[in-house]
Amino acid sequence: MSTLVARGAAQVRSLLPSRSDLAVVRRDPRRDLLSGLTVAIVALPLALGFGVSSGLGAEAGLATAVVAGALAAVFGGSNLQVSGPTGAMTVVLVPIVAQHGAGGVLTVGLIAGVLLLGMAVAGLGRYMAYVPASVVEGFTLGIALVIGLQQVPGALGVAKPEGDKVLVVTWRAVEAFAKAPNWTAVALAASVAAVMLVGARWRPAVPFSILAVIAATLVAQLFHLDAAAPIGDLPSGLSAPSLGFLDLSALETLLLPAVAVAALAALESLLSAQVADGMTVGQKHDPNKELFGQGLANIAAPLFGGVPATGAIARTAVNVRSGASSRLAALTHAAILAVIVFAAAPLVSKIPLAALAGVLIATAVRMVEVGSLRAMTRATRNDAVVLVLTAAATLALDLVYAVLIGLIVAGALALRAVARQARLDQVDFRPDLPGEHSDEEHALLAEHIVAYRIDGPLFFAAAHRFLLELSEVSGVRVVILRMSRVTTMDATGALVLKDAIEKLNRRGIVVMISGIRPGQRQVLDSVQVLDRLRLEGREYETTPEAIAGARKHLEHAGLLIPRQTRQATR
Numbered sequence: 001m002s003t004l005v006a007r008g009a010a011q012v013r014s015l016l017p018s019r020s021d022l023a024v025v026r027r028d029p030r031r032d033l034l035s036g037l038t039v040a041i042v043a044l045p046l047a048l049g050f051g052v053s054s055g056l057g058a059e060a061g062l063a064t065a066v067v068a069g070a071l072a073a074v075f076g077g078s079n080l081q082v083s084g085p086t087g088a089m090t091v092v093l094v095p096i097v098a099q100h101g102a103g104g105v106l107t108v109g110l111i112a113g114v115l116l117l118g119m120a121v122a123g124l125g126r127y128m129a130y131v132p133a134s135v136v137e138g139f140t141l142g143i144a145l146v147i148g149l150q151q152v153p154g155a156l157g158v159a160k161p162e163g164d165k166v167l168v169v170t171w172r173a174v175e176a177f178a179k180a181p182n183w184t185a186v187a188l189a190a191s192v193a194a195v196m197l198v199g200a201r202w203r204p205a206v207p208f209s210i211l212a213v214i215a216a217t218l219v220a221q222l223f224h225l226d227a228a229a230p231i232g233d234l235p236s237g238l239s240a241p242s243l244g245f246l247d248l249s250a251l252e253t254l255l256l257p258a259v260a261v262a263a264l265a266a267l268e269s270l271l272s273a274q275v276a277d278g279m280t281v282g283q284k285h286d287p288n289k290e291l292f293g294q295g296l297a298n299i300a301a302p303l304f305g306g307v308p309a310t311g312a313i314a315r316t317a318v319n320v321r322s323g324a325s326s327r328l329a330a331l332t333h334a335a336i337l338a339v340i341v342f343a344a345a346p347l348v349s350k351i352p353l354a355a356l357a358g359v360l361i362a363t364a365v366r367m368v369e370v371g372s373l374r375a376m377t378r379a380t381r382n383d384a385v386v387l388v389l390t391a392a393a394t395l396a397l398d399l400v401y402a403v404l405i406g407l408i409v410a411g412a413l414a415l416r417a418v419a420r421q422a423r424l425d426q427v428d429f430r431p432d433l434p435g436e437h438s439d440e441e442h443a444l445l446a447e448h449i450v451a452y453r454i455d456g457p458l459f460f461a462a463a464h465r466f467l468l469e470l471s472e473v474s475g476v477r478v479v480i481l482r483m484s485r486v487t488t489m490d491a492t493g494a495l496v497l498k499d500a501i502e503k504l505n506r507r508g509i510v511v512m513i514s515g516i517r518p519g520q521r522q523v524l525d526s527v528q529v530l531d532r533l534r535l536e537g538r539e540y541e542t543t544p545e546a547i548a549g550a551r552k553h554l555e556h557a558g559l560l561i562p563r564q565t566r567q568a569t570r
Contacts, residue, residue: 015289015292024326025328036332039315042314049061049360050089052231053360055097056097058232063238064301074331075296076297078283080319081272081330082312082318083311086313087360088143100254105307112262113262113294115259116291116292120289128271131407133383134383135386137376139394139403145364145394150169150360157229185229186354192355192362193362216351230353245302269291272313273285314367390409421456424455447476450476450480471504473504477553481497481514483515483516489523510550514546516539
């Protein structure tokens with residue numbers, strides 16, 4: 001017991017910030033501070049927009065960006081990761097808000113944080129490497145579509161219709177707009193989105209999102225555009241930490257949504273950290289530390305009224321491009337947003353909701369990498385199928401279910417591809433035996449002995465096809481199975497091999513095996529494949545030895561003249 005406690009304590013210590021993490025902070029603080037300022041300017045409208053989209057309000061988005069952003073920066077596993085509210089998480093939260101209210105979302109975030117800590121201690125972060133690129137691309141495309149559709153009510157200037165399915169809500173919003181058009185909201189949303197998209201191509205380093213939002217706010221105030229509804233009053237500061245939202249009786253019903261939120265937070269955060277590593281040289285994140293930091297962030301954010309958080313790919317990319325080299329940049333971003341919450345809440349409250357909708361629509365458009373999608377769909381048919389299926393499931397179902405469906409389909413297609421590599425090839429008979437053979441003897445050996453080479457994996461996905469092919473062997477007395485090229489074998493493959501041997505034996509065909517690898521013996525012994533072969537002396541190290549054994553069998557059967565007799569009659 002004490003050993004387990006000691007190991008657990010050591011694992012937790014390994015997840016805490018180290019001296020090397022703090023040393024990196026002192027490397028170039030000026031550049032990190034400037035990067036943090038740049039990210040904060042980009043993050044402000046996104047935090048407001050995602051807070052509004054989640055259903056908890058702009059103040060929830062700001063609280064998440066400040067609290068979760070700071071904690072994930074200090075305790076996370078990446079020097080460059082920026083965390084906060086994201087569109088992917090918003091997609092999951094909308095149905096939770098509809099079913100359980102704001103308190104349910106805060107409770108889900110708290111439980112998800114605890115689950116993330118458990119995942120970190122269990123060392124599950126390393127498994128992110130096994131998510132196929134086609135699933136990630138389809139997931140990202142699906143999220144972009146959902147985020148864009150979620151902004152339709154705000155962009156059209158209509159109240160958000162009831163419902164938790166984005167396609168249904170979008171259709172109802174269009175119907176409401178058709179009855180009472182609000183062209184002012186449409187113009188503001190379209191203008192902000194256009195400025196962001198065109199500006200990003202013209203001057204990528206300029207934060208056009210905040211500039212467009214400021215311009216839209218000034219226009220709405222100067223021209224008294226009553227049709228452009230503003231965010232509304234915001235609290236001048238963060239609320240005091242509280243567990244008042246926690247309803248212990250509802251924990252059981254909220255557990256499954258919390259698992260979904262934790263899974264999404266882990267997936268998106270680790271993916272974002274991986275993207276950051278790919279954009280730099282010499283940076284490598286610790287996946288388990290990243291899960292630990294996200295866990296602490298998601299435990300703390302609900303206490304201040306914040307929604308669940310994840311690593312944010314768009315903000316992390318801005319951080320990297322701005323020259324950040326340590327977690328000081330992400331911490332600075334959170335601190336600047338905190339100052340805005342305390343000092344500029346009255347000004348922020350006047351931002352039109354349509355302008356925020358335009359920001360998120362442009363963000364959704366920029367999430368779609370057309371080049372990556374085109375490359376993925378052209379790579380293989382399987383990749384294209386997985387990508388499209390994952391994106392469609394993301395749009396129609398649930399993000400976590402979409403990823404699971406994508407992984408299952410990708411795994412099934414990969415198994416099929418691997419299974420197709422397994423081959424049972426008949427080998428041209430060349431009796432590699434000591435001594436000389438007459439043409440007549442060679443013909444007799446070739447007539448009665450057939451050798452098969454098994455190439456590739458012999459496991460459940462390919463085993464039954466192997467059984468069918470091998471069971472059809474006929475017209476021979478001995479079958480030699482060459483096993484040296486079998487790459488892997490499972491219990492199903494071993495059982496099928498046993499079944500094939502027994503079927504051939506019942507038809508009077510002797511089976512001999514050669515070249516079994518050491519790693520395959522355990523699975524073969526576990527299902528007693530080799531017991532009878534060993535008993536009858538029909539397992540051999542090499543193929544020539546197996547052929548010699550087959551020749552002796554034919555001599556005993558009277559089909560060949562023993563070599564001693566043949567030499568004596570010469």
